[in-house]
Amino acid sequence: MANTSLITLPIELIHRILNNLDVYFINVSVRKVCKRLYLFVNFYNRYEFDLDLLSKSRLKIISRFIQPERITSLVLLNRSYALEKIKFFFSLFDINQLTQLRSITLGQFDQLKDAEFLQHLTISNLVSINIRSTSADNRNQLPFISKIMNQSSFLRMYLAESYYSISLIPWTNPCSIIYLTIKSCSLKEYDLLLQRLPYLRTFSTGEFIIDKLNQLNSSPSILKSYSQLMSLMIENE
Known part of the structure; x- marks a missing residue:
């Protein structure tokens, strides 16, 4: 069997490999290997920006190589970097040009004004949102x-x-949601979800809460069949 070099792989496979690499590493290391990889990186348009993993200095460097429309995923946990880094990111990348976002992960925003930037994001291509907040x-x-x-x-x-x-x-x-994961769910809430989400195929909850005295009587529609659901996962310990 002939040996296969990385640079002889088709661009589709190279891009699949890049999907698993850090945005900074792609642009300061991979693109410098050879002319072929340089071109492949220039055509790559599925960047994920996790601000927990990117310092301000690195953000500034990679902003010279990447146009906003090539970013498809944002992770803004507002954890180790606070709002200053989020604001710095949007000073480098025009929020109005983030037109290809497909996935967003958000942390906690204590003030309504801190989350105002979300209303300016282009979400016409958004497929997935992950909210990771411990606040009630x-x-x-x-x-x-x-x-x-x-x-x-x-x-x-x-x-x-x-x-x-x-x-x-x-x-x-x-x-239009087909996949939903939540922290906890009561029987009444489960019934509500199935009524509101006619396309739901997969539902997962970390805890299923049943009030045996009240909920069966207060949710008469729970007896109704919801044929759209294909997978139900309950992780009660």
Whole structure:
């Protein structure tokens, strides 16, 4: 069997490899290996920016190589870097040109004004959102959630690390979500979700709460069959 060199692989395979590499490493190392990889990196357009992993100095360097429309995923946990780095990121990358975002991961924003930038993001191609907040009060993110709920492309929501009340989430009717993960769910909330999410195929919850005295009587529609659901995962310990 003939030996195969990395640089002889087709561009599709090279891009699959780049999917698993850090954005900084791709642009300061991979692109400098040879002319062929330089060209392949220039055509790559599926960048994920995790601000926990990128210092301000590195952000400034890679901003010289990457146009905003080549970024498809943002991780903004607002954890180790606070709001200053988020603001610095948007000083380098025009928020109006982030037109190809498909995935967003958010942390906690304590003030409504801190989350205002979310309303300016282009979300017409957004497929997935992951909210990772340990706060019991997540109302500052609800305007953004309401906005993405109206997008037909929106398919996946991950709330496994967030304390969200199902009844407070502005579910549209019908909602296009096919995959939902939440931290906890009561029987009544489960019934509500199945009514509001006609395309839901996979549902996962870390805890399923049943009030044996009240919930069976208060949720008469729970006896109804919801044929859209194909997979149910409950992780109660």
